[in-house]
Amino acid sequence: MKLTNDHKKLAEKVMKELPLYRENMRDGVPEEENFHIDQVLYRGDPRDPEDIMALAVRDDTFIMFSPLTPEKTPYNYPPMFGPEICTYDDLLFGPLEDGYDISFIQTDVHESIWADVGEDMARDNIQYPGGVQKYIAYCKENGITQAMLREKHGYTGIDITERKGEMQMVTAIITNQDKGSLKLELPMDKYKMACALDSIGIHKSSISSGADRNGISVQYTAGNDLGRHLLALFPEEVSLDDANKAADMVENAHPAVREDLEQYLLYDQIRCMEDLPKEINQMLIAASAAHETYYFPLTGKLWDDEYGEELKAGQRRIAANEDIIRERFQQYLDRDNMAAYYNDAGADKLLLADWGFEAVGEELYGTVSVYLTEPMTEEEESALREWISGQNSDGLGEGFEQQAIELDEYELYVSFWDSGKGYYIKNEAEMEDYLGISGQQMGGM
Numbered sequence: 096m097k098l099t100n101d102h103k104k105l106a107e108k109v110m111k112e113l114p115l116y117r118e119n120m121r122d123g124v125p126e127e128e129n130f131h132i133d134q135v136l137y138r139g140d141p142r143d144p145e146d147i148m149a150l151a152v153r154d155d156t157f158i159m160f161s162p163l164t165p166e167k168t169p170y171n172y173p174p175m176f177g178p179e180i181c182t183y184d185d186l187l188f189g190p191l192e193d194g195y196d197i198s199f200i201q202t203d204v205h206e207s208i209w210a211d212v213g214e215d216m217a218r219d220n221i222q223y224p225g226g227v228q229k230y231i232a233y234c235k236e237n238g239i240t241q242a243m244l245r246e247k248h249g250y251t252g253i254d255i256t257e258r259k260g261e262m263q264m265v266t267a268i269i270t271n272q273d274k275g276s277l278k279l280e281l282p283m284d285k286y287k288m289a290c291a292l293d294s295i296g297i298h299k300s301s302i303s304s305g306a307d308r309n310g311i312s313v314q315y316t317a318g319n320d321l322g323r324h325l326l327a328l329f330p331e332e333v334s335l336d337d338a339n340k341a342a343d344m345v346e347n348a349h350p351a352v353r354e355d356l357e358q359y360l361l362y363d364q365i366r367c368m369e370d371l372p373k374e375i376n377q378m379l380i381a382a383s384a385a386h387e388t389y390y391f392p393l394t395g396k397l398w399d400d401e402y403g404e405e406l407k408a409g410q411r412r413i414a415a416n417e418d419i420i421r422e423r424f425q426q427y428l429d430r431d432n433m434a435a436y437y438n439d440a441g442a443d444k445l446l447l448a449d450w451g452f453e454a455v456g457e458e459l460y461g462t463v464s465v466y467l468t469e470p471m472t473e474e475e476e477s478a479l480r481e482w483i484s485g486q487n488s489d490g491l492g493e494g495f496e497q498q499a500i501e502l503d504e505y506e507l508y509v510s511f512w513d514s515g516k517g518y519y520i521k522n523e524a525e526m527e528d529y530l531g532i533s534g535q536q537m538g539g540m
Contacts, residue, residue, distance in 0.1 A: 102135045102198040106149035109162040113151065129153060133204050134187065136195040148195060150186055159186065183211050188226030192320065197233045205239050206248040213252040224319030225361060231256050232354045264322035265315055265342045267335055269302070271295045272310035279335075282343035288335070300339075303332040321345070324360045328368040341368055344375055347435065349446055351468070352378040376432065379447040383466035387476075389483055390453070390526045391461045394513050397505040408507060414459040416502065420509055421452055423500045433491065434465075437482055441475030444468045448483075450491060455530060461487070461511050480520045487511035 110116055110130055119129045130151040139145035144163070151158040187208065191197070200208075208230070215221050234240070235256060244250035270276035274296035279288060288300055302313055313335055317323040325345055329338060348356050355378055359365055365374050380386075395408030413420070433448040447466040452459055463483050471479060486492060492511030500507040512518070521529060 102137060102141075102144075102147055103132060105162045106132050106135050106147065106151075109160065110149065110151045110158075113158060113160065115156070115158065116151070119153070130156075130158065131201075132199070133201045134197070135199040136187075136190055137198045138195045141196070141198065146195075147198070148190060157186070183208055184222045184226075187230065188223035191226035191229045192223045197230070200233075203248055205234070206244050206250045209241075209244060209250060209255055210252050212255045216253070216255065221319065224321065227255075228319075228321060228357060228361075232357070235354065264319060264325060264346060265317055265338065267338060268314045268316065269295070269297065269335070270312045271297055281339050282346050283339060285336075285339070288339065300336045301334045303334050321357055321360055324363065327363070328360075328365060328371065330368060333368065337368065341371055344371055348375060349379060349382075349432075349434070351382045351446060372432075376447060376449065379432070380466050383446050383468065385444075385467040385470045387465050387467075388453075388523050389463045389465070389480065390521050390523075391463075391483075391487060391511060391519065392513060392517070393452075393459055393461050394510045396508045396510075397502075398499075398508065399505055406505075408509075410458045412507075413509065414454055414457055416500065416507060417452060417454055417459050419500055419502075420459070420507075423498055424450075424452075424495060427495050427498050433486065436486075436490075437479070439475075439478040439482055441467075441471045441479060444471060444475070445479070450486075460526075483520050484512075 110132060113130070116130050120126075130153040132149055133152045134150045136148045137144040137146065138148075147162050149160055149162055151160070212221075212227060212230075221227055241250065241252075241254040241256075265281040267279045267281055268276065269279065269292065277291060277295055279291060283291075285300065292298070292300060297311060302311055315326055315329065315333075315338060317326050325341060328341070345356065345360065352375065356375060359374060365371055393410075393413055395413045397406040397408045397412070398404075399406060428450075433450060434445045437445055437448060444467045445465060446468060447464070449464045449466075451462045451464065453462045454460075465479070488511075496508055496510040496512070498508070500509065519529075
């Protein structure tokens with residue numbers, strides 16, 4: 096990249112004017128054995144940076160300087176001696192967390208950086224998690240991999256790009272004044288959470304932050320910079336359920352958007368916790384190269400509590416209550432994106448599977464909008480339809496059809512599944528043919 100070369104060339108030019116470099120030259124030290132540039136960082140616009148910070152190294156001597164304004168930069172240190180004094184926390188991760196970005200790092204330097212980070216991860220001793228995360232993002236974007244370092248530089252440590260999630264984001268500290276307290280590392284499986292809460296006499300996970308009148312309190316702490324920015328999105332009173340969902344959305348974000356999501360959080364581009372799933376879905380949609388919507392019929396039942404009888408809900412009744420059905424479904428959803436539960440043919444192509452509803456004429460239909468990295472083959476699409484049908488009958492849909500939707504006179508129960516022969520899962524083109532309408536009428540009426 097030209098800008099990287101420009102930054103490095105400028106750093107090399109200024110380095111050769113440094114007193115220690117010139118002294119070595121006068122003493123007859125060959126140029127190839129004199130100081131060389133190990134890394135260059137910059138702050139601001141790479142085309143017109145506010146500052147450039149370069150690291151010159153010779154043996155165990157380090158000089159950090161700014162080629163632009165050496166007298167002003169806070170990192171313009173005198174020569175430093177010995178690797179035990181100059182750690183990557185000082186030289187790299189601290190500045191990255193302070194707002195610098197990487198322009199250049201000498202290839203063989205990555206081996207020792209990875210070794211240091213791996214040891215710190217094993218000891219749970221990451222001092223600048225935001226800086227480490229930015230460095231890992233740089234490695235991913237520039238092909239710095241465990242395999243490359245092993246082949247070219249004999250690296251024998253862990254893959255730090257896969258261990259990033261082990262820097263725990265959020266911890267919930269729950270106290271029951273009668274039964275004791277516990278710490279839960281979020282995100283956590285909801286059934287394991289229920290068992291853990293039960294061990295201190297708490298039988299619900301809807302408990303909110305702060306203390307309640309029953310002597311139960313919840314506090315949240317963050318183990319890294321990403322976690323601290325996530326906590327800033329939490330409202331004053333946030334339930335343990337909602338906090339766990341938010342942590343899960345970030346920790347288990349799809350690889351296609353994970354780095355962008357982390358940058359959005361670290362730079363406070365998400366306003367509140369309610370916006371988090373919307374932003375993630377928009378990122379997934381932007382990352383997709385193909386899209387399809389599948390439709391299925393809805394059926395409903397009405398429960399008359401006064402007379403103790405069940406009635407069939409007609410299509411007009413279901414359509415008339417579209418808004419409250421949508422609201423109840425959003426409350427029920429464990430997560431907005433169901434793609435994580437699809438493990439059949441073409442799973443690697445599926446970015447987003449979003450269940451919802453669409454009104455066409457006087458009927459309300461269930462929908463699944465899927466966004467893909469590339470179109471599925473016929474075999475893959477057939478497997479996807481089978482999965483959608485299975486979710487509607489035995490998974491997501493089975494749970495939702497047991498959720499009462501309170502109306503004035505009745506309780507409405509909506510099902511995504513019907514065992515009759517007329518049940519179908521149709522894509523958009525098939526649905527247009529089925530209804531006999533133009534393509535422009537589908538997809539949002």
